[in-house]
Amino acid sequence: MLIAICVIGIFGVITIALAAATLGTLNRRFDTITATTTTSKAKLNSPLAETIRIDDLMNHLRQLQRIADESNGNRAINTRGFNETVNYIYNYLQNQVTGLKVKRETFQIRNFALAKDPILLSLINGTVKNFTYSLNLARSEFTYVNYSTAINFPDYVRVVNIPNLGCTADDWKNVAGLVALVKAGGTCTYAEKGILAANSSIRALLFYNHGETSNSLAPIITRLRYNNQLPALFLSYAAGQALADAALVGATVKLQIELQNLGTYPVDNICADTVDGDPTQTIVVGSHTDSVPAGPGINDNGSGTAANLVLATNLARLYQTATYNKYKYRVRFCWWAAEEIGLAGSSHHVRTAQSATVVGDRLRDYLLNLNFDMAGSPNFIFGIYDAKTAINGTPSSALPGSTKITELYRDWFIKQNLPWDFRDFNGRSDYGPFLAAGIAAGGVATGSDAIKTAAQREKYQKSVGENNAGFAGAILDPCYHLACDTLTNIHLFGYENLVQAAAYGLEYLGQHANLSGYLYPTGRP
Numbered sequence: 315m316l317i318a319i320c321v322i323g324i325f326g327v328i329t330i331a332l333a334a335a336t337l338g339t340l341n342r343r344f345d346t347i348t349a350t351t352t353t354s355k356a357k358l359n360s361p362l363a364e365t366i367r368i369d370d371l372m373n374h375l376r377q378l379q380r381i382a383d384e385s386n387g388n389r390a391i392n393t394r395g396f397n398e399t400v401n402y403i404y405n406y407l408q409n410q411v412t413g414l415k416v417k418r419e420t421f422q423i424r425n426f427a428l429a430k431d432p433i434l435l436s437l438i439n440g441t442v443k444n445f446t447y448s449l450n451l452a453r454s455e456f457t458y459v460n461y462s463t464a465i466n467f468p469d470y471v472r473v474v475n476i477p478n479l480g481c482t483a484d485d486w487k488n489v490a491g492l493v494a495l496v497k498a499g500g501t502c503t504y505a506e507k508g509i510l511a512a513n514s515s516i517r518a519l520l521f522y523n524h525g526e527t528s529n530s531l532a533p534i535i536t537r538l539r540y541n542n543q544l545p546a547l548f549l550s551y552a553a554g555q556a557l558a559d560a561a562l563v564g565a566t567v568k569l570q571i572e573l574q575n576l577g578t579y580p581v582d583n584i585c586a587d588t589v590d591g592d593p594t595q596t597i598v599v600g601s602h603t604d605s606v607p608a609g610p611g612i613n614d615n616g617s618g619t620a621a622n623l624v625l626a627t628n629l630a631r632l633y634q635t636a637t638y639n640k641y642k643y644r645v646r647f648c649w650w651a652a653e654e655i656g657l658a659g660s661s662h663h664v665r666t667a668q669s670a671t672v673v674g675d676r677l678r679d680y681l682l683n684l685n686f687d688m689a690g691s692p693n694f695i696f697g698i699y700d701a702k703t704a705i706n707g708t709p710s711s712a713l714p715g716s717t718k719i720t721e722l723y724r725d726w727f728i729k730q731n732l733p734w735d736f737r738d739f740n741g742r743s744d745y746g747p748f749l750a751a752g753i754a755a756g757g758v759a760t761g762s763d764a765i766k767t768a769a770q771r772e773k774y775q776k777s778v779g780e781n782n783a784g785f786a787g788a789i790l791d792p793c794y795h796l797a798c799d800t801l802t803n804i805h806l807f808g809y810e811n812l813v814q815a816a817a818y819g820l821e822y823l824g825q826h827a828n829l830s831g832y833l834y835p836t837g838r839p
């Protein structure tokens with residue numbers, strides 16, 4: 315999952331402390347946990363869900379773990395671990411004689427490296443200050459932001475303070491041509507601030523830490539989206555606050571950021587289509603293939619990758635039986651590359667579909683997108699993307715269908731006597747580009763860096779028992795984006811049940827008599 319929310323600065327310390335405290339306990343307990351279901355659980359009554367077995371899922375995860383072990387411990391893009399992951403998926407689908415049509419979709423990502431240390435000068439009341447650049451954050455006044463563009467200002471440019479932490483378009487009015495200074499924090503990510511900033515025609519973007527705790531004084535290492543077009547730096551609290559005060563009386567700055575030309579590197583999405591079904595009514599089922607550089611990414615997002623592989627091959631096998639009620643709609647299973655740097659793979663796919671002319675590849679051939687990311691979190695919840703919280707600006711055509719998908723997952727967990735929670739539909743995973751293009755979307759996930767509440771733990775304890783209830787006050791995935799996101803970072807019961815839910819949803823939609831009418835009651839966009 316892609317996430318770099320600004321508030322991590324404030325809560326990060328608490329979270330990491332909790333993670334460290336609970337992780338040992340969690341892992342010890344998981345040794346003894348098997349994926350056995352509780353007695354109260356209802357029959358699945360879904361042929362596809364009934365094919366989902368934890369052993370099949372874990373077999374794929376063992377392969378992904380092996381790939382990470384052989385590749386410096388991660389599967390991030392532009393590494394051998396990522397390439398091997400993509401090859402593994404491709405070869406597995408090819409070799410299974412599944413009757414799926416498998417395709418690679420290659421695109422380019424801009425490589426990024428500084429040619430030399432960036433320079434930031436301010437001119438305040440006739441006095442020039444040369445800020446200290448360092449990657450040693452403790453003594454650094456500023457650092458670069460990954461995916462910043464290069465810049466060399468010939469003259470000093472006036473600095474303007476962005477009000478309200480810069481999370482809404484209103485915060486970015488009347489700042490064109492200036493250098494924007496914006497504080498860390500708020501409900502949006504740095505990348506989202508960067509998108510609003512780019513739309514406001516500023517010359518450069520300066521973030522600064524908020525200084526609310528002793529851990530929020532230094533500059534923060536972060537990144538913008540891979541396709542960002544703005545120069546950007548990150549200042550310490552002290553440097554940023556001094557500049558913010560001076561901005562009120564006309565401070566100006568000069569920036570120099572020089573990048574090495576490293577060109578681009580290729581990454582692949584993989585999609586596998588059912589041969590059966592109407593290609594002009596396609597169901598897209600996605601998960602992402604890359605990990606963050608910090609770790610093997612077995613829960614994030616190996617668990618989604620494996621879930622999607624099992625869904626694809628099990629559906630294809632059911633199609634080969636005489637009794638299964640095949641779908642009227644084509645299903646396209648996709649493994650998106652480069653989710654962790656800003657949904658690059660899914661964005662590329664949607665952009666390509668918007669201009670495609672081949673029947674079945676056009677955006678208008680897509681009925682919906684189901685997304686599965688982080689499916690086995692150790693301190694899991696059964697989280698359902700809640701269409702009511704769809705990010706502002708979502709086209710209205712996507713809303714009725716997204717709401718139907720939310721409700722069908724909710725009803726499934728209720729029928730199964732399983733607990734469930736809604737989760738924000740904030741566009742921060744690979745369904746985001748589909749939703750933004752007006753396509754109905756949804757999915758289920760077991761959670762990342764949110765904290766399980768006491769009330770949630772009690773609800774889960776009542777319904778799935780003490781062993782599966784997890785810990786209140788602990789992060790849902792204590793190894794989120796860390797090196798410990800390994801095979802032991804998977805809750806077997808949570809994982810199996812989540813993927814069964816995912817399977818049920820796909821089958822329900824696939825076997826709907828009039829999916830188009832169901833998702834788009836006033837017509838498709």
Ligand SMILES: *[C@@H]1O[C@H](CO)[C@@H](O)[C@H](O)[C@H]1NC(C)=O
Pocket residue numbers: 392393394397580581
């Ligand atoms: C990954 O594969 C691409 C081709 O798809 C190749 O150009 C690149 O060098 C490979 N990267 C690594 C690190 O192996």
Ligand SMILES: *[C@@H]1O[C@H](CO)[C@@H](O)[C@H](O)[C@H]1NC(C)=O
Pocket residue numbers: 390392426427428460461537607655
């Ligand atoms: C920027 O991010 C990319 C992708 O995560 C990574 O490969 C690269 O090393 C980063 N560059 C710098 C200079 O941190």
Ligand SMILES: *[C@@H]1O[C@H](CO)[C@@H](O)[C@H](O)[C@H]1NC(C)=O
Pocket residue numbers: 433435444
């Ligand atoms: C600012 O400091 C950098 C790094 O020490 C140096 O290369 C640069 O020449 C200095 N610029 C000015 C105007 O003092």
Ligand SMILES: *[C@@H]1O[C@H](CO)[C@@H](O)[C@H](O)[C@H]1NC(C)=O
Pocket residue numbers: 483510513514
């Ligand atoms: C981009 O800026 C224009 C005004 O220049 C505004 O109308 C529009 O809503 C902004 N778009 C976004 C996505 O913020």
Ligand SMILES: *[C@@H]1O[C@H](CO)[C@@H](O)[C@H](O)[C@H]1NC(C)=O
Pocket residue numbers: 438439559560563
């Ligand atoms: C700049 O100079 C003005 C007038 O001389 C003074 O009021 C102001 O405080 C100075 N500002 C800074 C940031 O030093």
Ligand SMILES: *[C@@H]1O[C@H](CO)[C@@H](O)[C@H](O)[C@H]1NC(C)=O
Pocket residue numbers: 828830831832834835
């Ligand atoms: C599907 O439902 C829509 C909207 O309710 C309706 O307009 C359309 O005629 C239906 N199509 C079929 C084939 O039943």
Ligand SMILES: *[C@H]1O[C@H](CO)[C@@H](O)[C@H](O)[C@H]1NC(C)=O
Pocket residue numbers: 315316600601602614615618650653685686687688742743744745761762
């Ligand atoms: C893992 O990938 C899936 C599918 O792309 C995505 O929905 C999910 O958000 C990713 N994980 C997280 C926590 O984003």
